[in-house]
Amino acid sequence: MATEQYEVVVVGGGASGLTAGMFAARRGYKTIVISQDVGGQAATTPDIENYPGIEFIDGLDLMKKFKTQGEKYGMQFRFDTVTALEPQPDGTYIIKGATGEVATQVVILAFGLSHRHLNVPGxxxxxxxxxxxxxxxxxxxxxxxxxxxxxGGSSAVQAATTLSHLAKDVTVINMGEHLTAEAITVQRMTQRPNIHVVVNAQTQEVLGDDHVTALSILHTDTKQVEDIPAEVIFVEIGYMAKAGWVKDILETDPRGQIKIGPNCETSRPGVFAAGDVTTITFKQVVISAGEGAKAALEADQYLLAKSGKRGGRIDWGVKKT
Ligand SMILES: Cc1cc2nc3c(=O)[nH]c(=O)nc-3n(C[C@H](O)[C@H](O)[C@H](O)COP(=O)(O)OP(=O)(O)OC[C@H]3O[C@@H](n4cnc5c(N)ncnc54)[C@H](O)[C@@H]3O)c2cc1C
Structure with missing residues (x-):
C-alpha cells in the first residue's frame, strides 16, 4: 500500500497538537494529528478554571471542542502511537506508528508528557x-x-478528593513531610472524611498476584515497613517527556525535553515542537495551545519559503549549544 502523503503531520492530540492541527488546516495544508488519545493531560482533569473566556470546564470537554474545531477546517485525526521519525534525503519525513506510516513535508511534535512510574517491584x-x-x-x-x-502534588491531591466521592476510603502516600499541592487543593481534600494521609513514606513494592492487594511502604522516619491493603492504587507522581524515539535526531535537554527556538523550531529544518514536550518553562493548557498555534504558523512560513512563495525565513534550526 502506498504511503499516504501529508503536508503537515502533528504527533500528539493534546492542547498543543490539536491547536497546531487546526491552525495548519486553516492555512489549507493537508494535515493529520496522530495521537494515542484525545486531549492528553488536560483531558484527565475534571475542572479547568483558568482557560481564558471559560470560567469552568471539564478538561475532556474542552479538548473535544479543540478537536471538533480543527476537524471543521479539515484536520484529520488518527489514533496511533508514533515510534519513529525518519528524515528522507529530499528533506521530507516518514512518521512510523504501530499501525502504519505517513510521509510529510513538516512535522509538529506535540507529544507532551507521560506519567512518571514508581520503578518498584510489582x-x-x-x-x-x-x-x-x-x-x-x-x-x-x-x-x-x-x-x-x-x-503529594496537585494531581495526587486533586485525584484523592475526586476519588473519595466514590471509593470506600482513600489513603494518600506522600514521600516527604509536606504535601506540595496548592493550599486550596489541600484544603478541599481535608474536608473529605474518608481520606487519610501518610507522610514520610517511601513506596517499596506493589503487592498482589493477579490483582493489586496492597502497597508496601517504608516509613522513613521510623524505618518500619508496612503493607497497606488496597484494591486500587493510583500513581500520581508527576510527568516526564518520553522523547527517547527522537533524541538521536533532535536536540533535547537533560530532562528529555525537545529544545526549541522562539518560534517552536527544533534543531532540524521542517520539524517543529510545541507544548509540554519542549523546553518552555510553564506547562499550562493556554500556553500549550498558544505554542501549538505558533508552531503551525512557523511551519507555514517554512512551507512557503520551501515552495518559493512569499514569506518565509531561511534560518530554521535552534543553534547548537
Ligand atoms: C491532573 C492535571 C490537571 C491539570 N490542570 C490544569 C489546569 O487546571 N489548567 C491548566 O492550564 N493546565 C493544567 N494542567 C496542565 C495542562 O494539562 C498541560 O500543560 C497541557 O494540557 C499540555 O498539553 P500538551 O498538548 O503540550 O501535552 P499533553 O497534554 O501531554 O498531550 C500530549 C499528547 O501526545 C500524545 N502522545 C504521547 N506520546 C505519543 C506518541 N508516541 N505517539 C502518538 N501520540 C503520543 C498523548 O496521548 C497526548 O494526547 C493539568 C495537568 C494535569 C496532569
Whole structure:
C-alpha cells in the first residue's frame, strides 16, 4: 500500500497538537494529528478554571471542542502511537506508528508528557490490574473500593478528593513531610472524611498476584515497613517527556525535553515542537495551545519559503549549544 502523503503531520492530540492541527488546516495544508488519545493531560482533569473566556470546564470537554474545531477546517485525526521519525534525503519525513506510516513535508511534535512510574517491584506486573495512572478514566475500578493514591502534588491531591466521592476510603502516600499541592487543593481534600494521609513514606513494592492487594511502604522516619491493603492504587507522581524515539535526531535537554527556538523550531529544518514536550518553562493548557498555534504558523512560513512563495525565513534550526 502506498504511503499516504501529508503536508503537515502533528504527533500528539493534546492542547498543543490539536491547536497546531487546526491552525495548519486553516492555512489549507493537508494535515493529520496522530495521537494515542484525545486531549492528553488536560483531558484527565475534571475542572479547568483558568482557560481564558471559560470560567469552568471539564478538561475532556474542552479538548473535544479543540478537536471538533480543527476537524471543521479539515484536520484529520488518527489514533496511533508514533515510534519513529525518519528524515528522507529530499528533506521530507516518514512518521512510523504501530499501525502504519505517513510521509510529510513538516512535522509538529506535540507529544507532551507521560506519567512518571514508581520503578518498584510489582509495578510492571500489576499495571492495569489495579495499578493505574489515570484517576478519572475508569470510575468502576474504584467504586466502594479501598484506594491508595501515591503522590503529594496537585494531581495526587486533586485525584484523592475526586476519588473519595466514590471509593470506600482513600489513603494518600506522600514521600516527604509536606504535601506540595496548592493550599486550596489541600484544603478541599481535608474536608473529605474518608481520606487519610501518610507522610514520610517511601513506596517499596506493589503487592498482589493477579490483582493489586496492597502497597508496601517504608516509613522513613521510623524505618518500619508496612503493607497497606488496597484494591486500587493510583500513581500520581508527576510527568516526564518520553522523547527517547527522537533524541538521536533532535536536540533535547537533560530532562528529555525537545529544545526549541522562539518560534517552536527544533534543531532540524521542517520539524517543529510545541507544548509540554519542549523546553518552555510553564506547562499550562493556554500556553500549550498558544505554542501549538505558533508552531503551525512557523511551519507555514517554512512551507512557503520551501515552495518559493512569499514569506518565509531561511534560518530554521535552534543553534547548537
Ligand atoms: C491532573 C492535571 C490537571 C491539570 N490542570 C490544569 C489546569 O487546571 N489548567 C491548566 O492550564 N493546565 C493544567 N494542567 C496542565 C495542562 O494539562 C498541560 O500543560 C497541557 O494540557 C499540555 O498539553 P500538551 O498538548 O503540550 O501535552 P499533553 O497534554 O501531554 O498531550 C500530549 C499528547 O501526545 C500524545 N502522545 C504521547 N506520546 C505519543 C506518541 N508516541 N505517539 C502518538 N501520540 C503520543 C498523548 O496521548 C497526548 O494526547 C493539568 C495537568 C494535569 C496532569
Amino acid at each position: 509495578e510492571e506486573k500489576l499495571n492495569g490490574k489495579g495499578l493505574l495512572y489515570c484517576s478519572i478514566c475508569e470510575p468502576h475500578f474504584y467504586q466502594d473500593r479501598k484506594v491508595i493514591v501515591v503522590g
